[in-house]
Amino acid sequence: xxxxxxxxxxxxxxxxxxxxxxxxxxxxxxxxxxxxxxxxxxxxxxxxxxxxxxxxxxxxxxxxxxxxxxxxxxxxxxxxx
Numbered sequence: 001x002x003x004x005x006x007x008x009x010x011x012x013x014x015x016x017x018x019x020x021x022x023x024x025x026x027x028x029x030x031x032x033x034x035x036x037x038x039x040x041x042x043x044x045x046x047x048x049x050x051x052x053x054x055x056x057x058x059x060x061x062x063x064x065x066x067x068x069x070x071x072x073x074x075x076x077x078x079x080x081x
Contacts, residue, residue, distance in 0.1 A: 041065075046076025 059081040067079045
């Protein structure tokens with residue numbers, strides 16, 4: 001019984017590893033990805049602050065791309081990290 005269970009588990013792990021490796025072979029056009037997701041803020045709007053991040057860390061920016069004017073966002077969406 002134990003051998004059968006181990007064999008089943010190892011088979012499942014091997015199949016999972018093979019499918020994971022196959023999906024990683026796709027080419028990502030990183031330049032197109034960045035251009036497609038490159039926002040341009042042209043006007044102040046306290047209810048439309050922009051959150052930027054990489055999936056592990058994010059912060060909210062104002063029209064400068066930094067957190068330069070937090071007092072302007074006090075009554076809207078606050079700037080934060």
